[in-house]
Each structure stands twice: as C-alpha cells, then as structure tokens.
Amino acid sequence: MWEAILGLVAVVLVSTLVIQMWMHARHLKRETEQRLERISSKPSLSWAAVGVFGFTVLMVGREGVETALMLVQVRDPAFLTGVGLGLLGTALMAVLWIKASHLVNLRLFFQVTSVFLLLFLGQILLYSMHEFSEAGVIPHSEAFHAATEPFSPDGRYGKWFSLVTVAVCLGWFLIAWGRERLRALRASSS
Numbered sequence: 318m319w320e321a322i323l324g325l326v327a328v329v330l331v332s333t334l335v336i337q338m339w340m341h342a343r344h345l346k347r348e349t350e351q352r353l354e355r356i357s358s359k360p361s362l363s364w365a366a367v368g369v370f371g372f373t374v375l376m377v378g379r380e381g382v383e384t385a386l387m388l389v390q391v392r393d394p395a396f397l398t399g400v401g402l403g404l405l406g407t408a409l410m411a412v413l414w415i416k417a418s419h420l421v422n423l424r425l426f427f428q429v430t431s432v433f434l435l436l437f438l439g440q441i442l443l444y445s446m447h448e449f450s451e452a453g454v455i456p457h458s459e460a461f462h463a464a465t466e467p468f469s470p471d472g473r474y475g476k477w478f479s480l481v482t483v484a485v486c487l488g489w490f491l492i493a494w495g496r497e498r499l500r501a502l503r504a505s506s507s
Contacts, residue, residue, distance in 0.1 A: 318448070318452040318454070321445045321446075321447075321448035321454070322445075323389060324390075324442070324445030325445050327386045327389070327390075327441055328438050328441050328442050328445065330386065331383065331438055331441075334434070338427045338430065338431050339427075342423060342424050342427035342428070343423075345423055345427070390441065390444065390470060391470075393470075422494075422497070425493055428489070428493060429490045429493070432485065432489050433482060433486045440470075440475070443465055447461075447462065447466070450465070
C-alpha cells in the first residue's frame with residue numbers, strides 16, 4: 318500500500334517539475350545568468366561566494382531529491398553495479414558540463430528531459446495502480462493485477478523499459494536537433 322501511495326506522490330511531484338520546466342525552459346538560461354550576475358556583483362566577495370554556493374546547493378539538492386524518488390522504485394539487490402556506473406557516468410558528465418555547458422541548448426535539453434520524465438511517470442503510475450490492485454484497494458482487480466504484472470520493473474516487458482525510454486529520448490533529441498539545424502541552415506542561406 319505504501320509503495321502505491323508513494324508512487325502517486327512521486328507522480329504528482331515530478332509532474333509539477335515537468336510543468337515548471339515547460340513554463341520556464343526558454344527563459345531559464347537568461348534568468349540563471351541574471352541571478353548569478355546579481356549575486357556575484359555584491360560588494361563583498363564572500364557574500365558572492367555564499368550566494369553562488371547557496372544557489373548550487375539548491376540546484377543539486379533538488380536533483381538529489383528527484384534521484385532519491387527514482388531509486389525508491391529499484392528492487393534489484395544487484396543494483397550497486399549500476400549505481401557505481403551511474404556515479405562514474407555522472408563524474409564524466411560533470412567534466413563535460415564544465416567544459417561545454419555554454420554550448421548546450423537549454424530548450425532542447427529540457428524538452429528531452431521532459432519526454433524522459435513523462436515516460437518514467439507513466440511507468441510509476443502503472444506500478445502504483447498495480448500495487449493498489451495487489452493491496453486489494455481496487456475492487457475486482459485480479460485481472461488488472463495479472464495484466465500489469467509483465468510491465469512491473471521485474472516483469473517480462475518492464476525490464477526493457479529503461480532501454481526503450483533512452484531510445485525514445487535519443488530519437489526525440491536527434492529529430493529536434495535536426496530540425497533546428499535545418500532551420501539554422503535555411504536562415505543563413507536566405
């Protein structure tokens with residue numbers, strides 16, 4: 318029962334994140350730069366350092382909470398290898414982000430991230446409904462329980478969900494990036 322309830326809470330919280338990303342994505346880079354400029358232009362260098370540090374803690378803390386909500390769904394005891402590879406990948410991404418973040422199209426970044434989160438939310442919602450049926454909250458739910466069992470994280474189809482999600486997001490990115498490149502080429506040629 319708790320898994321189902323917490324799954325629904327995660328769906329609500331991450332849905333609000335996606336909505337905020339859609340509303341603010343196109344202005345986020347400018348707003349972030351303006352806020353950091355305001356903070357760093359304070360007369361005291363120590364206040365500027367505290368402001369930038371506080372801003373960074375809030376941004377990273379928000380992502381940490383989101384990651385913790387995702388990891389709640391992990392049931393495989395052998396996930397430590399995946400966590401280790403994830404940390405290694407995170408370190409590599411951090412280095413790449415430091416060196417090339419000024420080249421990132423934030424609108425496209427948030428678009429692809431939103432697609433990933435929506436797919437992930439679909440799985441969590443299905444999982445929550447599955448758990449509600451398992452707990453007997455949904456009346457006459459044996460058929461629903463049996464139908465959703467293959468889509469659970471350990472089910473026949475659920476095991477492939479992560480790979481399919483990454484493939485869909487990569488496809489979305491490549492199509493959106495290609496469209497933007499074509500627009501830029503048409504604009505430069507005219």
